[in-house]
Amino acid sequence: MTSVHPDQIGCYTAHGETHFYSAKRTELDRAGVQMARTLTGYAFQPGSYVLTVSVVQEVVQFAPFEFALQVLGLYGTNADLSPFDAGRVEALARQFDPVAICGVGNEVLEGLKMMGHSAADVFKGRTIWARPDAFEAVNAMPGVMAKKVALVGPALALECAQGGVHLDGREWEVSVENKELLLSSRQFRIDPIHKLKTGFTGEMLAGPCSCGNPDPLMRLDGPSQ
């Protein structure tokens, strides 16, 4: 019996519209193994904690990241990307002392402020992968290693330890038209895409990255809308 039934249906947003996106767990797992190559450059100690800030419908983008943490022997923990759950970000940072927090968006910054916490204090000494709407603010915080993370269609672009923004090159082919990044799937996927207009402007960069990960490098200029 052949089944093309999805395991998870998440979504992606491009040009202000949100679309359902289906995936098999095997697709997410293999993307996670690839993503571990970006994370290895950070040399986080196995057993360290990494906090992911996301929402459930971002499963297609963040399940690979979480699987990569497992592959590397790190402990993942989670908070919702919501001002209401920013208190959890502070509590988990205090309790677990995570080496990194991934997915920080403006909602977290707003929520921390609303609850009387200093985001700079919560993030100090950690690697913070910030979304485009929060990157500038996080990057200005002293003592914080600000890195970029972005949901580019159904893929997760992640900045490595050497400052390169990588995207899984075995899984996705990225092309540029009118400065906009277009995404096409290269492998068998339950929901294949071809030249998806991601809504991100940017540029593909030539040459290998000094982090040792051969995945394509890009310059992300942010959402174009």
Add this chain to the structure above:
Amino acid sequence: MALNEIQYPSILDPIEAASREFLDRHQEASLAAMCEHAVSNAPLIRKMWADAGVRPSDIKSVADFREKVPFLTKDDIRAFRDAHNDPTGGMSVDSPGQTVSVGTTSGTTGDPTPVPNWRRTPAEDTYARDHWHIGVRPGDHICHMLFTFRGGHRRRSLSELGIAEICFSISPFEVPRIVEASKRFRPTSMSIFPNPLINAFEQYFEKSGEDPVDVFRSYKGAIFGGEPLGERQKALTKSWGLELFETTSLGDVAGAAECRQHDGFHAYEDIAYIETVDPITAEPLADGEIGELVVTSLVDRLSPLVRYRTGDLVSIDRSPCGCGRTHARFKLLGRATDQILVQGRSILPREIMGLVEKHSETRANLFQIIRPSREMEELKLRIGYDVSRLKDSEGALKSRLYDQISAAIEVPLVLELIDEQELLKLGPPHKIPRVTKI
């Protein structure tokens, strides 16, 4: 052959219909094994047992367990956490290679408590059984609404069964997408479907003119959770063609949900051992008596909660259920810590819910009991109302609420009305603290 043409069994796991004799023997064996494991691996349990002078070898029967094993509370876990700088509170077993991620509790009453997750958590097992009972089968879709703090994106218990999860936040903003998914994928179930989302659906249907019966026509049920289900929501969702199955937490050990008999929450007895004790004296109570629910995990080696006092007031029934399953059910009356005594009369938030929701302006059921102490001379309620639905004046609404609640509760009453948006700021979208000191 299509997936749904296969004749699947009516229950997911045969243990759900095991005989009482088998369950009792299984529990006795599992309790002994879990006690041994917990004392060997969880520092807090080891300390508590040492303080009580009890050893795992002393536990040879359920009777021994109930007579000798010390109780564990959330405060014990928090105190150990603070004293030992251990985020797991001395309760969690750090097992490299087994701990897949670390989830946390809601944190409604303080710092969230860490809950290490194995590949498949007990709660995932119980929810899979609950969805299966509702009628979800391989090849189906369900709408999956949750918070990521429960375990992130690693959940795969349903996909392992061939059931696709369509993922959403528990947020009113997701309602249009849930409607779209319901019409496109025709899911057979959804969880968790809480009060605020029902209210958001109601507003959406009122404004959009969409036919809820058509939107939900593929659903065989929906798992409702977060807070008790009120009569208004029950009637409303019934008119949409949705049968709701209430679920609750089994003391951070697993989930427990109603079956089609709607006669209590099924506590899966291969996953947890449940008992009741007097909430004040901690004396063991017989099944059927109202007491505080105490839960022991029988399966979770990473978070071996043993005799964990949940703070929930329940009555347990271990007689076979009409649904064909044999595991215990319990009726939930409310939180022991939420209980107040007004001139000697016991009052719990669940009782107030059925009254507040009857008014259009307060249909969202947002209220708090102000409880500076457990025993009070008058009932103080803070009730949130939807300013846009005000029919007359705030004073008139207050008068209506006062008359109705006073007549039902029959104790002196003090009401405070505020904009419900102010109450919503006090908590995540699914629930607010129902009892507050000020």
